[in-house]
Amino acid sequence: MKIRILGGCLRMFSWGAVLLLTGSVLVLLGYLLVKGVPSLGRELIFGQVDVLDAVLLRKRVFDGLFPAIAGTLSVVLLSVGLAIPVGVCAGIYMSEFATVLQQRVFGLMFDILAGIPSIVIGLFGFSGAIFIHKYVSNDFRPCMAVSVVALAFLVLPYITRTTQASLQGLSIQIRQAALALGATRVQNIFYVLLPQSFSGILSGIILAIGRCAEDTAVIMLTGVVATAGIPGSLLGSYEALPFYIYYISSQYTDSAELMSGYGAAIILLGVCAILFLLAFIIKRQLAGPAGPEPGRFYV
Amino acid sequence: MYNPIKIRVENLTFSYHKTPIFENVSLDFEAQTITAITGPSGRGKSTFLSILNRLWESQPVARMQGKVWIYLDGQWIDIYSRTLSKPDLRRKVGMVFQTPNPLPMSIYKNMAFPLKLTGMADKALVEAKITRALEQAFLWDEVKDRLNDSALGLSGGQQQRLCIARALVSQPEILLLDEPTSSLDTGAASVIEDLLVSLKERCTLIVVSHYLEQVSRIADTALKLKAREFRQV
Amino acid sequence: MTRITQKAARIVFFFSAAASAMAAALVFGFLLVFGFPLIGGGEFFSLLTRRWSPGQGLYGFLPMITGTAAISVLSIVFAFPLSLGTVCFMGGLGPAWISRLLDGFVRFMTGIPTVIYGFLGIFLLVPFVRTLFTSAGSGMCILSASLMLSLLVSPTMIIFFKDGFDSVDFRYIQAADALGADNVQRLIYVILPGAWPGIVTGVIMGLGRAMGDTLIALMIAGNAVHVPGSILDSTRTLTAHIALVSASDYESLAFKSIFACGLTLYVLNALAVIAVRRLGRKRGPV
Numbered sequence: 001m002k003i004r005i006l007g008g009c010l011r012m013f014s015w016g017a018v019l020l021l022t023g024s025v026l027v028l029l030g031y032l033l034v035k036g037v038p039s040l041g042r043e044l045i046f047g048q049v050d051v052l053d054a055v056l057l058r059k060r061v062f063d064g065l066f067p068a069i070a071g072t073l074s075v076v077l078l079s080v081g082l083a084i085p086v087g088v089c090a091g092i093y094m095s096e097f098a099t100v101l102q103q104r105v106f107g108l109m110f111d112i113l114a115g116i117p118s119i120v121i122g123l124f125g126f127s128g129a130i131f132i133h134k135y136v137s138n139d140f141r142p143c144m145a146v147s148v149v150a151l152a153f154l155v156l157p158y159i160t161r162t163t164q165a166s167l168q169g170l171s172i173q174i175r176q177a178a179l180a181l182g183a184t185r186v187q188n189i190f191y192v193l194l195p196q197s198f199s200g201i202l203s204g205i206i207l208a209i210g211r212c213a214e215d216t217a218v219i220m221l222t223g224v225v226a227t228a229g230i231p232g233s234l235l236g237s238y239e240a241l242p243f244y245i246y247y248i249s250s251q252y253t254d255s256a257e258l259m260s261g262y263g264a265a266i267i268l269l270g271v272c273a274i275l276f277l278l279a280f281i282i283k284r285q286l287a288g289p290a291g292p293e294p295g296r297f298y299v
Numbered sequence: 300m301y302n303p304i305k306i307r308v309e310n311l312t313f314s315y316h317k318t319p320i321f322e323n324v325s326l327d328f329e330a331q332t333i334t335a336i337t338g339p340s341g342r343g344k345s346t347f348l349s350i351l352n353r354l355w356e357s358q359p360v361a362r363m364q365g366k367v368w369i370y371l372d373g374q375w376i377d378i379y380s381r382t383l384s385k386p387d388l389r390r391k392v393g394m395v396f397q398t399p400n401p402l403p404m405s406i407y408k409n410m411a412f413p414l415k416l417t418g419m420a421d422k423a424l425v426e427a428k429i430t431r432a433l434e435q436a437f438l439w440d441e442v443k444d445r446l447n448d449s450a451l452g453l454s455g456g457q458q459q460r461l462c463i464a465r466a467l468v469s470q471p472e473i474l475l476l477d478e479p480t481s482s483l484d485t486g487a488a489s490v491i492e493d494l495l496v497s498l499k500e501r502c503t504l505i506v507v508s509h510y511l512e513q514v515s516r517i518a519d520t521a522l523k524l525k526a527r528e529f530r531q532v
Numbered sequence: 533m534t535r536i537t538q539k540a541a542r543i544v545f546f547f548s549a550a551a552s553a554m555a556a557a558l559v560f561g562f563l564l565v566f567g568f569p570l571i572g573g574g575e576f577f578s579l580l581t582r583r584w585s586p587g588q589g590l591y592g593f594l595p596m597i598t599g600t601a602a603i604s605v606l607s608i609v610f611a612f613p614l615s616l617g618t619v620c621f622m623g624g625l626g627p628a629w630i631s632r633l634l635d636g637f638v639r640f641m642t643g644i645p646t647v648i649y650g651f652l653g654i655f656l657l658v659p660f661v662r663t664l665f666t667s668a669g670s671g672m673c674i675l676s677a678s679l680m681l682s683l684l685v686s687p688t689m690i691i692f693f694k695d696g697f698d699s700v701d702f703r704y705i706q707a708a709d710a711l712g713a714d715n716v717q718r719l720i721y722v723i724l725p726g727a728w729p730g731i732v733t734g735v736i737m738g739l740g741r742a743m744g745d746t747l748i749a750l751m752i753a754g755n756a757v758h759v760p761g762s763i764l765d766s767t768r769t770l771t772a773h774i775a776l777v778s779a780s781d782y783e784s785l786a787f788k789s790i791f792a793c794g795l796t797l798y799v800l801n802a803l804a805v806i807a808v809r810r811l812g813r814k815r816g817p818v
Contacts, residue, residue, distance in 0.1 A: 003418055007716035014625045017617020018634060024683060025641060028652045035655075089548030097545060108809065109553035115801040116559060117744030119771045120794045124559045126778060127566045127791070153555055160552055186541045214645030217746040217771070221778050242647045249651050249751060265648050276643030277636075354709060389712040396710070400703035402722065412721070413711045462707075469712065 032269070036262030044263045045069065060229055065264055067229050071238040074231045075144060075219065076212040079151035084205060087156050091163025091201075092189060114157035122221030125150030129222065142223040145234040150218050155208035162204025166197035203282040210275035214268065216242040226251070241268050304370065305330035305473065305503040306351065311365035313343075313350065320346055323365075326522070330370075333495060333504045335514040338524035344507040345397075347524070348475045351505070352392045353378065353385050371472060386416070393466030393502075397478040399458035401450035401465075406442050409450045409461060413469045428468055435501070436464035437494050456487025463494065467501075474502045480513065492517050560798060567791025584757045584773075593793055595759045599767035602760055603677050603749055604742040610682035611738060615689035616731070623697050623723055624715035641687040650751035653680045658752055667764050670754070674763045677753035681742050689738040696730015697723055733808050740804045744797065746771040770797055 046054045047064030054061050061067055094103060128149070129142045174196055178188045194201075224243045231238040241264055248261035306328040313321040320343040328334055336344050349355040351367060368375045371391060376382050383391075390413065401409050410429040419425055433439040438460040442453075450461055459479060466474060476495070480488035495504060496517055508514055514521050582592020618638070622631040653676060662671030700723050708722045746769075754766025755776065768776075774790045 003717065006720070007714075010620065010716055010719070011625050013613075014617040014621040017614045018621045018626065018630075021614050021618055021683075021686060022634070022637060025637075025644075028649075028656065028683075031656050032648070032652060086548050086552060089545045090552040093545035093549035097542060098549065102549075106549055106553045108805070109556045111805045111809065112802050113552070113556040113559070115740055115744070115805050116556070117746070117771055117797050117801065119744075119746040119774050120563070120797050121559065123774055123778070123790065123794045124562050127562045130566070131562075153559070156552055156555060160549075184538055186538050210643060214643075214647070216645075216647045217775065220775060242645060245647050245651050246747065246751065249654050261651065265651055268645055269648055272645050273640055273643040277640060280639045352710065354706075357709070384714075386712040386714045386717075389710055394710040396703070396706065398703065400707040402704050402707055403701075403726070412708075415721075416711065416713050416717050465707075465711065 029269075032262060032265055035259070036266040039259040039263040040266065044260055057230060065241065065244065065260065065267070067231075068239040068241045068244045068264070069267070070230050071144075071224070071228070072213055072241045075147055075151065075238065075240060076209055078144075078148040078234075079212055080155065080205065080208050082148060082152040083156045083159055083208060086152075087159030087204075087208075088163050088201060090156075090160045091167065092194075094160065094164040095167035096185065096189060096193075110157050110160055113153070114161070118154060118215055118217040119221070121150055121154050122218040124153070125218065125222040140235070142221070142237075143235045144223055144231055144238050147219050147222040147224065147238075148234070150222050151212050151215065154215065154218055155211050158208045158211060159201075159204050162207070163197070163201050166200025166204075167193055169200070170196055199282050199285055203279040206275050206279040206282065210272050210279065213275070214242055214272045216240075216246055219243060220246075302329035302331055304328065306370075306505075307368040307375075309366040309368070311350065311363070311367070313346065313361065313363045313365075315346070315361045328503060328505065329520070330503050331499050331501075332519040333499060333506060333517055335518035335521045336505065336507045336524055337509055337511065337514055337521060340509060344524055345477050348394065348477055348505065348507060351378075351473070351475055352389050352394055354389075354394065356385075369473065390417070390469040391471050392473045392475060393469065393471035395459070395462050395466055395474070395476045395479050398482050399455065399462045401453070401458050401461055403451060404449070405447045406450045406453070406461065407446040409465055410468055413465065417469075428470075432464045432468040435467055435498065436460045437490060437497075438464055454487070456483050456490060459483060459487070459491060460494065463491075467498075470501075472502060474498065474504045476504065476506045478507055478509065480508075480510070488513070560795075563791050563794045563798060567788055567795060593770065593773060593789070593796075595757050596768050596770045596773045596793065597796070598759045599674075599749075599753070600743055600769040600771070602674050602763070602767060603681060603753060603769055604739055606674060606678035606763060607681035607685060607742045608735065608739055610678060611686045611689055612735065614682065615686050615693055615734070615738075618686075618690055619693040619697060620719060622694065623719055625719065638687050638690050641683075642691070644684075646684055646745055646747045647751075649680045649684055650747040653677075653748065653752040665764050667762075669764075669766065672752050672754035673766050674753060674760055677749050678763070680748050680752060681745060684745065684748065685738040685741045688741050689734040692734030692737055693727070693731055696727035696734065699730060700726035729811050733811055736804050736808050736811075740801060743800060744771065746775055750775055 042051065043064070045065045047061050047066075049059045049061050049064070053059040054064070054066050090106075094106060098106065125146050126142060129140065129146045133140045170193060174192065175188070178192045179185075183191065219240050220243060223237055224240045225237045226239070226244070226247045228237040228239050245261055245264050245268065248257055248264070252258045252261060304327045306326075308324060308326045308328075311321050311324040312319070336347065338344055346355060350363065355361055355363075367378050369378055369392070370376075371383075378388055378392075402412060404412070407429065410432065411425055414425050414428060430439065433442065438457065441457060442448075442461075450458065453461060459482075463474075463476075463479075479495075480491050483491070492513060495506065498504060506514075506518065582594060584593055584595060618634065622634055626634075657676050657680060658671035660671075661673065661676045662669075665671075665675075704722050704726065705718060708718045713721065749769040750772040753769065753772065755768045755772055756766035757768055758765075760767040770793045774793050777786060777790045780787055
């Protein structure tokens with residue numbers, strides 16, 4: 001029968017797709033681990049400097065990843081810190097107060113922002129830096145502050161969307177409980193709705209952190225450099241892990257440097273993978289460990 | 300009146316998410332009768348039906364022990380053995396749901412769907428089977444002129460009769476109905492009740508219903524599901 | 533809480549939302565203003581069709597447009613069957629326990645940074661392509677970049693496809709099962725027809741992601757400035773072009789032209805977003 005043959009082909013095709021997809025990725029990751037794991041260790045991050053000395057900023061690390069890691073950490077924390085209040089408040093407005101028209105228009109703008117290629121956001125950040133250089137202070141140049149703001153633009157939609165979705169997903173009973181007892185809308189938001197949707201919002205924040213940590217295009221245009229030491233001030237240059245990987249791939253001078261590139265890649269991959277998986281797990285918890293009701297046959 | 304046994308359930312124990320639903324249930328269902336299953340809601344009546352056509356197996360957290368035998372083509376078949384595939388089983392044991400679920404296609408395509416699954420190509424034969432099933436479901440006169448209209452445009456009662464007709468097109472020997480009239484008004488419901496009684500000569504029917512009057516009107520036997528057991532009433 | 537705090541809170545919320553919405557417009561505005569010397573005066577469209585040769589005063593980015601198009605489309609050509617096959621597998625053609633593992637694996641894949649794909653591409657894929665196809669030169673070409681890019685965008689496409697599959701009204705699936713459809717028949721006759729909008733959305737989102745990616749193209753597509761003739765040619769994408777030119781003097785016209793590049797990318801993205809929203813509107817409310 002025709003359908004039997006088609007079905008068999010479809011089955012083979014889907015198995016093939018799965019094997020090809022997982023196989024390719026596993027080969028890549030396997031290669032990365034094989035090449036990179038040997039270089040993991042204290043020396044990769046801190047070079048010749050003692051761990052304590054490096055962390056307490058007593059001595060500069062010249063041949064380790066520590067400055068890059070510190071740079072990435074700083075820039076991520078600052079930009080997410082900037083994006084959270086704006087994003088959460090925007091999400092609250094979209095979920096609780098916006099009219100249908102506002103939801104449509106604002107929603108469209110958020111979606112557009114979310115889809116802008118990161119290099120274009122980097123370009124925007126760079127143009128902002130030029131603007132300030134021309135009209136405010138001649139000393140101003142692309143620096144950590146510019147990166148922080150640009151990255152905040154990058155991840156703002158993530159936070160807004162997840163906040164809005166988590167709030168909108170709350171059941172009607174929860175929404176009305178406090179109101180029926182005399183709470184105002186704002187009190188309801190702060191005392192009931194936000195705490196209830198906390199895990200959803202948290203997963204959005206973790207997603208934003210991951211997105212910031214892995215980004216290379218934005219920071220390339222807004223202040224990251226190959227060698228700058230620990231980030232000293234917001235108005236100075238800084239190093240970052242993803243940029244190090246990019247830079248090393250074309251500028252390595254010996255095999256030790258190349259190996260450090262692999263090591264850096266493993267660290268970055270590990271951090272980002274953990275963050276994204278964490279965000280997903282938290283979002284799953286939100287769906288409830290309750291499971292489907294009996295009588296409903298399909299999950 | 301003595302009828303041969305059509306379905307035999309032996310020592311059925313079923314649990315869902317570690318909550319026991321049935322414990323050591325053994326039942327026989329006589330051929331060409333209507334057996335009603337009543338009882339408090341949420342206790343497993345729908346689950347029991349799904350055990351008879353193996354539809355519950357889509358849920359991984361359920362566990363079942365025991366046997367279910369159905370007398371088909373002159374022999375007893377253990378429906379959980381490999382003798383019968385699930386799709387084939389479901390052509391012999393049809394099911395109608397509480398809320399009508401016509402597929403998003405025309406009435407004709409809905410009716411032809413089960414036949415398409417078996418690869419039946421003879422158009423004349425397909426049309427004959429469809430016409431006969433629609434007549435058996437008391438729906439033919441109402442839809443014969445609009446077979447190409449969308450099934451979703453029918454009224455609730457008509458949709459439910461369509462679902463019954465669609466289940467009948469494969470000529471099942473057993474028909475399971477889960478609260479078939481609870482989403483319908485009394486007029487539509489009574490049409491379906493008459494329809495079910497008329498189907499007795501072709502099938503063995505098991506109807507889950509929480510309308511006790513309906514049960515007394517149409518059922519030959521009634522079983523009450525209470526505390527994980529069935530009791531005859 | 534007093535009335536004033538209520539009002540204040542509401543104003544804060546509104547301004548946050550409005551500011552966030554303005555962000556997209558702000559980006560557009562800056563790009564427009566900075567690229568103005570080249571855009572004003574009707575130059576923009578000639579930029580789309582000219583070659584890039586700063587020494588001769590030619591700032592067109594036609595080669596980059598073809599580069600972006602070639603790499604993006606080819607990566608979708610690779611990624612579409614991979615993603616659709618995977619989702620069909622998860623939709624019943626494969627055992628349930630593998631599907632669960634697969635779901636987790638795909639989620640994991642979304643977290644792989646593109647710079648890592650680029651990095652591994654240089655040291656693993658490019659030499660492979662180089663030895664396999666002798667006409668590929670250094671191995672840094674459209675083919676290499678598309679292969680890596682397809683791995684990057686597959687998780688995105690898989691998630692959107694899966695959403696499409698899951699959104700099929702479960703009563704239709706219930707009906708198909710009860711009528712004796714096996715997994716393949718259910719997939720072909722009920723699930724795939726119903727999941728079509730999700731599939732189209734997935735392709736658009738994947739294409740958008742592919743067009744917007746910088747690092748993979750920058751690192752393994754070769755960055756040669758010419759209109760490519762075959763998939764084994766080196767090429768430069770709009771995104772890589774922006775990254776490369778931004779290192780030059782920012783007062784130069786060459787530099788200003790990349791704002792036009794940025795605008796092109798911005799507009800392409802906005803169109804994709806609008807298309808996807810229209811599709812979503814057809815199915816039901818936002």
